[in-house]
Amino acid sequence: MNSRARIRPFGLLLAAALFLFSPLSRAQDNPEEETKGIDSGNYNTQQSAETGYRATWIDGNQGNYGTFVNLNSGLRLFDYTVSMRSLNHHGTFFDGLHFSNFGYGGDPNNVSRLRIDRNKWYDLQVMFRRDQNFWNYNLFLNPFNPTVISPTNPATNPSFAVTSSPHSLTRIKRMQDFNLTLLPESRLRFRLGYSHNVDVGPAFSTFNGPAARYLLAENYRIMTNGYRLGMDFRFLPKTTISYDQILEYDKDDTTDALAFHNVLPTAPGTVAGPADYGIEWFYPPQGGTRPCTPVFLATGFANPDCRVFLGYSRYNNPRNFMPTERLSFQSRSIKNLEMSGSASYSTADNVMNTFNENINLWTASAAVKTRGILNSGPAESKLVAVRANWSGVYLLSRKARIIDLVRYDNWRNPGLSDLRSSTLFATQPQVPGQIGIQLPQAQFSPLIPDAPAFANICPGPAYNAATCPQHTAAALPDLTRTLISTYLGQKMLSNTVQLQTDITKRISARIGYMYEDRVITDTGYFGGTVDYYEATSHIPPYASATYYPGGAAGTAANRFLAARGKCAVPSGSNTLPAACTLNTDGTISYVNPAPASSDRVDLPIAEHVGLAGFTLRPIDSLRINTDFQFGYNNRAYTQIFPRQFQSYKIHATYKPKPWATIDGAIDIHENRDNVSNINALEHGRTYSFGTTLVPNS
Numbered sequence: 001m002n003s004r005a006r007i008r009p010f011g012l013l014l015a016a017a018l019f020l021f022s023p024l025s026r027a028q029d030n031p032e033e034e035t036k037g038i039d040s041g042n043y044n045t046q047q048s049a050e051t052g053y054r055a056t057w058i059d060g061n062q063g064n065y066g067t068f069v070n071l072n073s074g075l076r077l078f079d080y081t082v083s084m085r086s087l088n089h090h091g092t093f094f095d096g097l098h099f100s101n102f103g104y105g106g107d108p109n110n111v112s113r114l115r116i117d118r119n120k121w122y123d124l125q126v127m128f129r130r131d132q133n134f135w136n137y138n139l140f141l142n143p144f145n146p147t148v149i150s151p152t153n154p155a156t157n158p159s160f161a162v163t164s165s166p167h168s169l170t171r172i173k174r175m176q177d178f179n180l181t182l183l184p185e186s187r188l189r190f191r192l193g194y195s196h197n198v199d200v201g202p203a204f205s206t207f208n209g210p211a212a213r214y215l216l217a218e219n220y221r222i223m224t225n226g227y228r229l230g231m232d233f234r235f236l237p238k239t240t241i242s243y244d245q246i247l248e249y250d251k252d253d254t255t256d257a258l259a260f261h262n263v264l265p266t267a268p269g270t271v272a273g274p275a276d277y278g279i280e281w282f283y284p285p286q287g288g289t290r291p292c293t294p295v296f297l298a299t300g301f302a303n304p305d306c307r308v309f310l311g312y313s314r315y316n317n318p319r320n321f322m323p324t325e326r327l328s329f330q331s332r333s334i335k336n337l338e339m340s341g342s343a344s345y346s347t348a349d350n351v352m353n354t355f356n357e358n359i360n361l362w363t364a365s366a367a368v369k370t371r372g373i374l375n376s377g378p379a380e381s382k383l384v385a386v387r388a389n390w391s392g393v394y395l396l397s398r399k400a401r402i403i404d405l406v407r408y409d410n411w412r413n414p415g416l417s418d419l420r421s422s423t424l425f426a427t428q429p430q431v432p433g434q435i436g437i438q439l440p441q442a443q444f445s446p447l448i449p450d451a452p453a454f455a456n457i458c459p460g461p462a463y464n465a466a467t468c469p470q471h472t473a474a475a476l477p478d479l480t481r482t483l484i485s486t487y488l489g490q491k492m493l494s495n496t497v498q499l500q501t502d503i504t505k506r507i508s509a510r511i512g513y514m515y516e517d518r519v520i521t522d523t524g525y526f527g528g529t530v531d532y533y534e535a536t537s538h539i540p541p542y543a544s545a546t547y548y549p550g551g552a553a554g555t556a557a558n559r560f561l562a563a564r565g566k567c568a569v570p571s572g573s574n575t576l577p578a579a580c581t582l583n584t585d586g587t588i589s590y591v592n593p594a595p596a597s598s599d600r601v602d603l604p605i606a607e608h609v610g611l612a613g614f615t616l617r618p619i620d621s622l623r624i625n626t627d628f629q630f631g632y633n634n635r636a637y638t639q640i641f642p643r644q645f646q647s648y649k650i651h652a653t654y655k656p657k658p659w660a661t662i663d664g665a666i667d668i669h670e671n672r673d674n675v676s677n678i679n680a681l682e683h684g685r686t687y688s689f690g691t692t693l694v695p696n697s
Contacts, residue, residue: 039087042090042092043084051076064136071108085097091118096115099114121184122184123184130173133171138164141166141167142166144162156294159283167203171202189234191228191232195224198221205256214259214276215261218256219255223250224250228244228245230242231243237333238331242327246324246326247321250321250322252316252319257311257314259276262278263275264296271438277306278290308364308436309359309360309361317352317354322348324345325344328342338392339390340391341390343386350382355378359373369471371442373423374424374447376420377418379417379419382414406495408492419484424443424448424469425550428470429466442467447478454548454585463550471548473558473568481544486523490519494607495514507614513608516605519602522603560586562587567580610630622652622653623654625650640680643675645671651666652664662690667684668683
């Protein structure tokens with residue numbers, strides 16, 4: 001992309017004119033009249049409104065501008081505020097009301113806030129927020145298909161450029177918060193709260209099919225409801241003790257379906273519906289062949305023997321319930337010591353009962369002849385978390401103090417799923433010339449409910465009918481069950497101590513030390529595989545599987561190809577493996593003889609960090625802050641996890657005039673994991689400079 005989004009010079013001139021002339025108009029206003037308001041009855045009412053027109057002229061990629069800025073032309077309500085206050089603080093229903101809004105008229109962020117209170121009785125705060133999340137950065141996850149197809153023939157091997165992100169989205173998030181405090185000034189006060197968040201909208205995603213990716217149309221819908229109940233006890237001197245109960249309910253009803261992005265014409269009547277050939281188009285020497293070669297036949301129609309999808313759908317509706325209890329306190333009852341702390345206990349139960357994935361495809365592999373995949377099964381994941389923290393500030397003298405922060409975090413996240421997978425294979429050609437995606441699926445029960453029994457479409461004893469599934473020696477099982485168990489947890493304890501001192505009225509310094517000890521526990525997964533297209537080198541065996549007969553290469557020796565995969569007859573033998581059983585209907589059942597077991601890994605990591613910094617005020621109008629960190633970890637959880645890191649931050653603020661501020665900052669960060677075979681080196685450099693001029697403020 002050589003073009004860039006830019007604002008034309010006329011827009012800059014208009015912005016400059018508004019900046020120059022707006023102070024003059026403000027100077028003509030009377031500030032006292034603006035703030036006085038109108039008295040009516042027992043209330044004083046004030047209101048203000050700021051409206052305008054936003055004009056933008058954008059060249060270049062509009063999708064990128066919408067992704068990172070998304071401020072478009074049109075009338076806008078920049079701010080509207082209404083405030084009412086009781087004159088004698090004894091209003092009938094309320095003593096204060098404040099209502100504010102901004103962003104309406106087309107901006108991506110709209111906010112409304114309402115606060116109503118009555119002295120000593122209640123305080124109600126309501127907020128509504130609407131965020132539009134537009135994302136279409138066209139370089140993100142773009143396959144970058146070549147545009148020059150040489151030396152192949154573009155007429156038979158075309159390429160299609162992907163001009164927008166395969167993961168673009170246009171989502172609307174609506175958030176509502178209601179918080180009510182009863183008896184806010186009493187020693188015992190109550191707090192009630194409710195939150196309702198909805199995140200909906202269309203999006204695109206991708207599915208990594210066999211050696212190619214396919215675009216999915218996603219209907220995104222997530223809903224969260226939260227309920228809060230709290231109490232504050234203020235019976236002890238200079239001490240507040242709070243108890244909170246939080247209930248969160250999450251619901252995800254997102255669905256995915258094939259977007260049919262690159263649909264090519266197929267011979268009429270040969271394919272049941274439009275055929276999607278994917279979003280990746282490569283030919284040698286640019287890369288591996290995708291989707292196939294040639295794509296177009298001499299007839300002018302697309303090659304049905306390519307990797308191609310006729311359909312894809314996925315639906316899973318996870319439901320999560322997470323209650324949390326929290327006890328916290330704040331106290332200044334001990335002389336020279338100010339402290340606060342909290343402890344919480346949370347559990348979560350994330351259940352998915354109706355996972356269904358339906359894939360109608362041709363893998364373009366004569367070795368397996370796969371025509372479809374069906375995945376289903378329940379899953380459940382739990383979370384148990386115990387968290388606590390304590391912080392204290394102890395005054396050694398008027399100029400010196402010690403700050404201590406202690407954090408404890410202990411959580412564990414076990415999960416279990418029971419995945420049932422069915423693989424559908426192609427039949428023999430039902431009409432002359434059928435190949436690839438034109439071949440029908442061999443559908444039978446129990447793989448597909450209400451389908452004919454296997455014996456009706458593929459009768460024995462030879463299992464060679466034209467409607468039999470065409471298995472090969474490399475074909476996957478027809479039916480599998482996979483039990484997948486995962487566990488991830490962490491126990492962490494950290495302590496940060498700092499000594500701060502005011503050396504002079506214009507110089508203060510701080511030095512400290514942070515120690516963190518944590519143990520990460522990970523069992524990975526065991527019992528089977530989730531993804532049909534995963535590399536098989538690290539996949540544990542199925543819990544159970546069923547192999548059906550059928551296939552052109554079937555013989556009595558290979559049990560008409562039911563003896564394949566895990567149940568293949570060993571060379572030089574005529575006996576099935578011990579884990580396999582030949583059934584009376586010709587199928588072979590496999591049961592994993594080894595019980596599922598986990599390889600638990602406990603990884604302790606100790607972190608040591610030195611802290612330092614100082615604040616300078618050489619003159620009243622100049623302030624300089626610095627912070628330095630030097631850290632070391634004895635182990636790394638991942639290869640990019642730093643074993644050593646350094647951070648240098650400098651921030652300066654200069655105010656030559658009350659209406660002028662000059663601000664600058666430098667942030668330098670270094671990460672290293674330079675052990676053998678990793679040698680990870682990272683660095684970050686950030687420099688910023690800003691000036692704010694507000695005359696007549």
